[in-house]
Amino acid sequence: TYNPNTQQSVVQEIDVPDPNKLFDGWSDPEFALVFTGRQHGYIEPCGCAGLEHQKGGLSRRHTFLNSLRDKGWAIIPIDAGNLVRRIGRQSEIKFQLTAAGMATMGYVAIGIGPDDLKLPSGELLATVADNGDGSSPYVSSNVSIIDRDLVPQYKVVSHGDKKIGIVSIIGETYLSGVGSDEILVEESRSAIQNSLSQLENENCDVLVLMIKETLQNSIQISEEFPQFKFVVTSGASGEPEYDLRKIGESGNSLIQIGKKGMYGLVLAWFESEQEWKYQRVSLTSRYEDSNEVLQWLKDYQVELQRLGFEGLGIRASEHPSGASFVGSKSCASCHQPEYEKWLETPHAHATASLEHPTDRVDIPRQYDPECLSCHVTGWRPQQYTPYTSGFESLATSSHLTGNGCENCHGPGSDHVRVESADTEISPAEIQEFRKAMQLSLEDAKQTTCFECHDLDNSPDFHDEGAFETYWERIAH
Numbered sequence: 001t002y003n004p005n006t007q008q009s010v011v012q013e014i015d016v017p018d019p020n021k022l023f024d025g026w027s028d029p030e031f032a033l034v035f036t037g038r039q040h041g042y043i044e045p046c047g048c049a050g051l052e053h054q055k056g057g058l059s060r061r062h063t064f065l066n067s068l069r070d071k072g073w074a075i076i077p078i079d080a081g082n083l084v085r086r087i088g089r090q091s092e093i094k095f096q097l098t099a100a101g102m103a104t105m106g107y108v109a110i111g112i113g114p115d116d117l118k119l120p121s122g123e124l125l126a127t128v129a130d131n132g133d134g135s136s137p138y139v140s141s142n143v144s145i146i147d148r149d150l151v152p153q154y155k156v157v158s159h160g161d162k163k164i165g166i167v168s169i170i171g172e173t174y175l176s177g178v179g180s181d182e183i184l185v186e187e188s189r190s191a192i193q194n195s196l197s198q199l200e201n202e203n204c205d206v207l208v209l210m211i212k213e214t215l216q217n218s219i220q221i222s223e224e225f226p227q228f229k230f231v232v233t234s235g236a237s238g239e240p241e242y243d244l245r246k247i248g249e250s251g252n253s254l255i256q257i258g259k260k261g262m263y264g265l266v267l268a269w270f271e272s273e274q275e276w277k278y279q280r281v282s283l284t285s286r287y288e289d290s291n292e293v294l295q296w297l298k299d300y301q302v303e304l305q306r307l308g309f310e311g312l313g314i315r316a317s318e319h320p321s322g323a324s325f326v327g328s329k330s331c332a333s334c335h336q337p338e339y340e341k342w343l344e345t346p347h348a349h350a351t352a353s354l355e356h357p358t359d360r361v362d363i364p365r366q367y368d369p370e371c372l373s374c375h376v377t378g379w380r381p382q383q384y385t386p387y388t389s390g391f392e393s394l395a396t397s398s399h400l401t402g403n404g405c406e407n408c409h410g411p412g413s414d415h416v417r418v419e420s421a422d423t424e425i426s427p428a429e430i431q432e433f434r435k436a437m438q439l440s441l442e443d444a445k446q447t448t449c450f451e452c453h454d455l456d457n458s459p460d461f462h463d464e465g466a467f468e469t470y471w472e473r474i475a476h
Contacts, residue, residue, distance in 0.1 A: 023279055029268035031159040032073055033208070036061060037080025037234045039261035040115065043094055044297060044360075048374075048457040051359045052285045055262035058101050059297070060283040062290035064264050065105050073268075076157055077106055078166065080210045080234040080257045082113025089312045090304065090369060090384075092123050097300055099127045101293065102137075109155045111168035111210045112140040113234065114178055121145050121182040139168045142191030143175075144184045154195045156202050162269070165204035167195045167228070171213025171221070174235060188213075192225055208232065219247060219254060226250035230267065232257060240265055240280045253278075289360070298363045305367035309392075314369055316388040317380075321436065323411040324389035325378035327399035330416050335405075338476040342405065345474050350375040351394075351401035366394065374452035377404035378411070381451040387411070408448055409437045441471070 045054035068075045083098045084091045095116070102110060112128065128138035129150045136152060144151040155166040169188045170178070178185055186194075192209070199207065209228040211218050215236035222231040231247065234257040244253035255265055255278070264281040304312065319325075328348075332339035342348050354366040354375050365371040373379040377400040378390020386392070389411065391400040406412050415433045418425045439448060445467045453461040453470075460466055 022281060023266075026268070026277060026279075027270065027272075028072060029277070030074070030271040031162070032068065032075050032266050032268035033164070034065065034068065034075050034077045035080065035232055035255060035257060035265040035267065036077070036261055036263070037111070037210075037232075037257040038082045038113070038259055039079075039084075039098065040082055040259070041085040041091060041094055042260040043098060043300070045260075046457045047357060047359045049459060053459070056260050056283050058098065058261075059289045059293040060285075060287040061261065061264065062101070062105055062293045063287040064281065064283055066290070067287070068266070074159055075106075076108055076159065076164070077102075078208075078210075078232075079107055079110045080113070080212070080232055081111030081168065082115050082212065082234060084119065085115050087118045089307065092119060093300065093303060095119055095123070095127070097296055101296060104292070107137050108157050109139055109166045109168075109210075110137045111212070111234070112138060112143060112151070112170075113212055114170050114174040117143065117178055117183055125150065139166060140170070141167050141195045142169045142186040142188050143178065146182050146184075148184055153191070154199055156199070156204060162206075163202060163204045165199045165202055165207045166210065167192060167199075167207070168210040169212070171211055171217055171235060173214055173217060174212050189221070189224070192221070196225070196227055206230070211235065215256070222252060222254060223248045223250070226252060228252060230255060232265075239263075242280055244276075244278045294360065294363065297360070301363055301365060301368060304369075308367075309369070309386075312369065314385055316386045316390065319387045319389070319411050321410055321414075323415075324413040325387065325391075325400060325404075325406050325411045326413050326416055327377065328402065328404035328406070329399060330412060331405050334419060338405075341474065341476045347403040347474065350403040351391075355394075374457065375403060376400055377402065377407055379407075382454075389413075403452070407452075408444065409439050412437060444471075 042056055044057040044059060045051055065075060065077060079102060084095050116124065125145045128136060128145070130136035130138075130152050134152070137155070139152050139155045141153045157164045157166065169191055171188050175185060175188075207228045208230045209222065209225065210232045211221060211234070213221065213233060213235040215233060215238070218231060218233035218236065222228060229252050231252065232255045236256045238256055240256045240258040240263050244255065246252070247254050255267070257263070257265065262283055264283060266279040266281060268277050268279075270277060328339060328342060346353070351366065354368075354371055355364050357364065369384045372391065373381045373384045376391035379386045391397045394401065415437050418430050418433050449461070449467065452458070455462055461470060
């Protein structure tokens with residue numbers, strides 16, 4: 001059963017209502033480390049709830065980083081990894097887009113997360129491998145691909161006479177199932193110690209540890225290795241804190257990276273004050289879209305269209321009931337008032353909203369499986385795949401456009417067949433198929449609606465009393 005409580009939240013609060021209060025009281029730093037991470041496939045926020053209510057996305061991130069450069073700041077972008085979350089060709093394309101984008105944005109160090117390792121090894125290696133000149137920004141101290149020497153175990157970044165050493169590991173909590181003949185894994189603490197030994201010759205001024213691990217384990221490891229002045233954890237479930245969290249007796253600091261690439265975390269060094277300062281920045285609509293990134297996103301949608309479902313490896317499956325989807329118009333002859341009510345709702349226009357979006361209007365998304373799954377009839381919303389009789393394309397299955405009746409009540413072919421049969425059907429059989437189409441209000445509230453109205457796409461739907469408010473709009 002789908003449990004909405006397991007989904008990650010789209011937090012709508014604005015950290016600082018007045019953008020001018022960001023970096024309040026700061027002079028120009030000597031340089032600034034800018035941490036991002038845990039993008040988890042969200043190259044842009046889902047626009048269903050309105051982009052003004054949602055955080056993150058590569059477009060805003062690009063604008064944010066450029067805004068710091070426009071101040072004249074020397075910035076050092078660093079990402080904690082976990083760029084993707086699923087397997088399949090669409091995730092591979094997202095990874096390629098993100099990797100190219102981060103190169104354009106000037107990232108100097110990028111961790112490798114456990115979900116990134118789900119990508120085909122050849123695909124991953126082609127992007128992250130170092131050719132021997134140190135040019136690859138990717139870093140992993142305890143995980144490599146095919147050969148230990150192909151992925152840098154640490155990075156040293158310089159600004160002026162300052163040197164920053166960066167180590168990145170995946171903790172044991174997230175290493176389960178990662179190892180294979182092509183993925184080489186080392187115990188995290190041993191890998192940290194090995195990296196520290198090599199960094200001794202680098203004479204770094206400050207050491208940073210990026211770790212994919214729970215908050216508790218991240219703190220424990222940071223206490224075991226006080227050499228790291230800053231520990232950046234991408235495994236903790238919480239949002240980034242407003243201030244640096246001090247760790248134990250060392251006085252070193254912990255930074256939580258947050259979810260879905262929603263934040264830029266700025267850690268700046270002020271030479272004259274001999275002080276580090278920290279600012280959490282939410283990547284909200286205060287940062288306008290980057291035209292360059294919007295073109296990347298447009299090209300991404302064009303590529304999805306070019307490949308089609310077959311090229312993306314999208315495979316249809318039979319509905320558990322064995323019935324087929326017939327379209328909402330098939331319901332109208334017997335359920336005219338309900339059908340007319342449906343026509344008045346956004347559900348009926350869900351597919352049209354992909355063809356003609358109100359945000360980022362020149363980027364239609366009717367070929368994107370991750371969008372189609374809740375905007376057409378006959379798909380599995382959380383798996384992003386169709387049922388065999390579900391929507392295929394506007395040309396071949398226009399009767400299944402919109403989020404139709406059958407998405408909630410189930411495919412209606414059997415019900416329609418017995419209700420319209422010329423031959424005599426027993427009352428028991430008629431009742432059987434009528435009952436199969438029934439959905440209680442309680443089931444809708446507890447499970448069905450959350451298939452699409454999850455915390456990513458419809459955060460307001462999870463407020464107390466929201467279901468009742470939404471139900472009034474579609475009551476039938």
